[in-house]
Amino acid sequence: xxxxxxxxxxxxxxxxxxxxxxxxxxxxxxxxxxxxxxxxxxxxxxxxxxxxxxxxxxxxxxxxxxxxxxxxxxxxxxxxxxxxxxxxxxxxxxxxxxxxxxxxxxxxxxxxxxxxxxxxxxxxxxxxxxxxxxxxxxxxxxxxxxxxxxxxxxxxxxxxxxxxxxxxxxxxxxxxxxxxxxxxxxxxxxxxxxxxxxxxxxxxxxxxxxxxxxxxxxxxxxxxxxxxxxxxxxxxxxxxxxxxxxxxxxxxxxxxxxxxxxxxxxxxxxxxxxxxxxxxxxxxxxxxxxxxxxxxxxxxxxxxx
Amino acid sequence: xxxxxxxxxxxxxxxxxxxxxxxxxxxxxxxxxxxxxxxxxxxxxxxxxxxxxxxxxxxxxxxxxxxxxxxxxxxxxxxxxxxxxxxxxxxxxxxxxxxxxxxxxxxxxxxxxxxxxxxxxxxxxxxxxxxxxxxxxxxxxxxxxxxxxxxxxxxxxxxxxxxxxxxxxxxxxxxxxxxxxxxxxxxxxxxxxxxxxxxxxxxxxxxxxxxxxxxxxxxxxxxxxxxxxxxxxxxxxxxxxxxxxxxxxxxxxxxxxxxxxxxxxx
Numbered sequence: 001x002x003x004x005x006x007x008x009x010x011x012x013x014x015x016x017x018x019x020x021x022x023x024x025x026x027x028x029x030x031x032x033x034x035x036x037x038x039x040x041x042x043x044x045x046x047x048x049x050x051x052x053x054x055x056x057x058x059x060x061x062x063x064x065x066x067x068x069x070x071x072x073x074x075x076x077x078x079x080x081x082x083x084x085x086x087x088x089x090x091x092x093x094x095x096x097x098x099x100x101x102x103x104x105x106x107x108x109x110x111x112x113x114x115x116x117x118x119x120x121x122x123x124x125x126x127x128x129x130x131x132x133x134x135x136x137x138x139x140x141x142x143x144x145x146x147x148x149x150x151x152x153x154x155x156x157x158x159x160x161x162x163x164x165x166x167x168x169x170x171x172x173x174x175x176x177x178x179x180x181x182x183x184x185x186x187x188x189x190x191x192x193x194x195x196x197x198x199x200x201x202x203x204x205x206x207x208x209x210x211x212x213x214x215x216x217x218x219x220x221x222x223x224x225x226x227x228x229x230x231x232x233x234x235x236x237x238x239x240x241x242x243x244x245x246x247x248x249x250x251x252x253x254x255x256x257x258x259x260x261x262x263x264x265x266x267x268x269x270x271x272x273x274x275x276x277x278x279x280x281x282x283x284x285x286x287x288x289x290x291x292x293x294x295x296x297x298x299x300x301x302x303x304x305x
Numbered sequence: 306x307x308x309x310x311x312x313x314x315x316x317x318x319x320x321x322x323x324x325x326x327x328x329x330x331x332x333x334x335x336x337x338x339x340x341x342x343x344x345x346x347x348x349x350x351x352x353x354x355x356x357x358x359x360x361x362x363x364x365x366x367x368x369x370x371x372x373x374x375x376x377x378x379x380x381x382x383x384x385x386x387x388x389x390x391x392x393x394x395x396x397x398x399x400x401x402x403x404x405x406x407x408x409x410x411x412x413x414x415x416x417x418x419x420x421x422x423x424x425x426x427x428x429x430x431x432x433x434x435x436x437x438x439x440x441x442x443x444x445x446x447x448x449x450x451x452x453x454x455x456x457x458x459x460x461x462x463x464x465x466x467x468x469x470x471x472x473x474x475x476x477x478x479x480x481x482x483x484x485x486x487x488x489x490x491x492x493x494x495x496x497x498x499x500x501x502x503x504x505x506x507x508x509x510x511x512x513x514x515x516x517x518x519x520x521x522x523x524x525x526x527x528x529x530x531x532x533x534x535x536x537x538x539x540x541x542x543x544x545x546x547x548x549x550x551x552x553x554x555x556x557x558x559x560x561x562x563x564x565x566x567x568x569x570x571x
Contacts, residue, residue, distance in 0.1 A: 008483055030387035031395065034380050038402050038453075040445035045417025052420060093328070098319040106316025118321075121555045122548075123327060125505075128514050129530045130544030131330075137541060138333035145333075174330065177323065208543065235410035238514040242530050261416050263521065273420070276413050287408050 026091060040198040046280070053277035065274035071266070072249050080165065081253040082282075085233035086171040089256065092233075093226045095173065096180025104188040105182075116181065123178030128238040135162065135243070163244060168252070171239055176229045183228065187221040187297070217255060224293035235279070247248050320440035331548070338541040350546075353539040358528060366517075366525035370510035373448040374503045381456045382499065385464055386491050390473060406413070406450045411515040414450065418443050419519075439522045447516045451509060456502035463498025500560050512547055544556035 056062045069075075094204040138144050139162045146155050161167060191214055199209040237254035245250050247258060257279065259265045260272035338349050356368055381403075388395050406414070422443060433439030472494065476486045492499070517524030529547070530565040533540035 027387070027391045031384060031392065034384040034399070037380055037446075037449070041418065041443075042402075042405065042409075042450050045414065045421040048421040049413065049417045049423065095319075095323060099323040102316035102319045102323075106319075107313040108316050108320060116323075116429055118555065118559060119327065121559075122552050125508055125512070125551055125555070126548060128512055129526050129533075130334075130512070130547050133533065133541045133544040134334040137337035138330045143333060144336055176329070177327065191390075206308075208530070231408060232530065235408075235412070237410065237412045238526075242514075242533075245534075254410065257398035257416065258412055258515075258519065261412075261419075264499070276416050279410070279413060283410070 049273055049276045049280070052270065052273040054264060065268075065270035066278075068271045069274055069278055070267060072270070073266075074256060074271075075255075077250055077253045077256045080251055081234055084165065084168045084172060084252070085230045086178050087169050088233045089226045089230040091169065091173045092176025092180050093222060093264045096177040096225075097184050097222065099177065100184035100188055101183045104185055105191070117185065120178035120181040124175055124182060125243075126178075127175045127236065128244050131174060131239060132242040135174070139167075163247060164254075167243060168240060171243055172233050172236060175189070175239075176233065179229060179232060180225055183225040184221065187218060187225075191217065194266060220293040220297035224290045224297060227286050227290040227293065231283050231290070234286070318494050330405070332544060334541055334548075338538055338545055341538075345561075348407055349536075349538040349542040353532075353536075353542050356539070358532075359543070362523050362525045362528040365523050366511050366513075369445065369448060369524070370507045371516075372445055373452055373510055374506050376445065376449045377452040377456045377506060378460075378499050378503070381453065381460050381502070382492060382495060383487055385457065385460050386487065388468060389464055389469060399457070403453040407454045410515070411447065411451065412519070414447055415443075415516050416517045418447060433516055440522060444520050444522050448506075448510055448513070449518075451507040451513075455505040455509075456499075459498045459502035459505075460495060463495045463501070466498075469494075504554040504557045504561075508551045511550060518538055 053065050054061060054063070056064065099116065102108055103116045103253075124142065135156075136143065139156060139158055140146075141158050143158070149155060158167075161170070195213055195217075196209060199213050204212070237252075237258060240248065240252045241255050241258065244255070248255060250256055253275065256265075257272065257275050260275065264272070266272070339347060341348075384399065384538055388399055397498055419434060422439070426432060431439070469491065472490050473486055476490045481490070512526055513524065514526040514530070516522075518527040525543075525547070529540055529543045532543065
């Protein structure tokens with residue numbers, strides 16, 4: 001800091017008055033409305049969760065709220081949420097990745113590519129209540145699939161495939177796939193044809209090219225996208241509660257948080273804040289993983305340039 | 306790719322798998338809304354549109370979307386403009402703040418809002434959480450925050466495409482004040498970008514459930530879920546309407562993007 005000031009004076013910068021003016025510049029005033037809004041509606045509320053999670057009702061610092069998270073109802077909900085998020089992050093990445101590959105490098109006609117991209121824009125935003133309706137109409141007791149299967153005598157039991165763990169996985173994957181497509185298409189388009197040509201000139205087979213060249217280059221991008229999908233599924237509330245309804249009141253972490261918030265189900269207000277805080281930690285860690293792998297992905301492409 | 310000899314049946318195969326998975330639920334939804342034991346019927350649609358509660362909740366969400374878009378644009382455009390023109394050092398901060406809402410679940414945001422506004426007393430001892438108007442203010446606040454990532458990205462990109470420095474200097478040399486510059490020069494030049502952010506905000510607010518349900522506001526999506534336990538086919542009809550509206554918003558954005566590309570090409 002000191003060296004900066006001395007160089008500024010030795011290089012004969014403007015008169016002290018001008019320097020003072022620029023230091024007292026009121027430019028920041030233009031940003032006050034935005035920052036005030038973000039502070040009131042985002043930062044203070046978020047901080048108030050953190051603060052309440054770490055204090056008791058009298059305002060004394062305590063870890064009792066956090067310790068309460070070992071409640072078996074909560075640990076089970078956490079187990080469900082983490083597993084569903086993990087499974088749908090993988091299923092969404094695989095199916096979305098393959099679809100992204102099919103429309104970029106798979107040699108499909110151009111109109112299919114733009115149709116899939118348009119649909120992905122809609123599909124990634126198509127979560128929540130209508131999505132649940134769609135799956136109930138397909139897999140429900142009197143759903144389309146059961147109507148079609150009626151002549152064969154086979155029927156799909158919605159209690160196992162829809163209103164439960166696997167149902168959540170099936171429904172979540174629906175909005176994970178388009179999200180993955182939107183993230184992976186640019187990454188796949190970043191694969192240069194020179195790399196493929198170089199590999200082919202050296203006698204590499206198709207499989208070898210993917211195994212040793214393309215896949216390692218894409219790996220950080222895939223990992224980063226999967227992390228994003230994980231966070232996306234983990235924080236999903238509407239789809240879970242609309243699908244599970246009354247039978248799933250403690251199924252996922254988000255549902256437990258919402259119920260605690262509405263009616264203080266645990267009879268311990270501090271616990272709700274500890275739960276909310278723990279969700280922020282999980283999401284924060286996932287986003288850290290995403291940022292880290294994105295940086296790696298960028299370094300890869302930049303280096304080769 | 307010089308040697309495009311890949312077996313593209315694999316691409317077709319995965320496209321088909323994805324197509325089946327992504328379209329069957331939509332087909333089933335439409336099918337269940339237009340069939341009855343008597344055969345084809347559209348009563349679910351006509352009945353639900355005639356229901357007074359539909360108009361009420363739909364208009365509520367519509368109005369909230371318009372307010373959200375106005376507030377969001379009024380906050381984002383001047384801020385982005387000012388940062389690009391005068392305070393480029395603040396850019397990473399703004400960028401960070403406008404990404405955070407993407408990863409903070411609406412559930413936690415609402416939770417925090419209630420907790421925070423429960424502890425803040427405005428002059429005259431008014432508690433926002435005590436009145437319906439207060440809850441509506443919180444709802445709009447949350448919606449505006451949720452819209453920031455989309456609005457900021459659209460506006461920031463739009464602003465990089467026009468030379469705001471030249472526009473500002475030209476306006477200044479003609480004697481325009483900051484207010485005139487912002488509202489008669491910058492805003493009109495960014496109309497497409499703002500509309501872009503507006504359409505996605507519109508789609509999101511219309512389908513939003515968590516915030517409105519936790520704040521007890523009569524919005525469209527909670528009504529849809531509530532209806533599904535009583536009138537399944539009507540609720541499904543609403544789901545279809547909501548899906549079509551989302552699709553229309555995304556289509557409008559793409560149309561806008563194409564329009565801009567054409568202008569840029571000229």
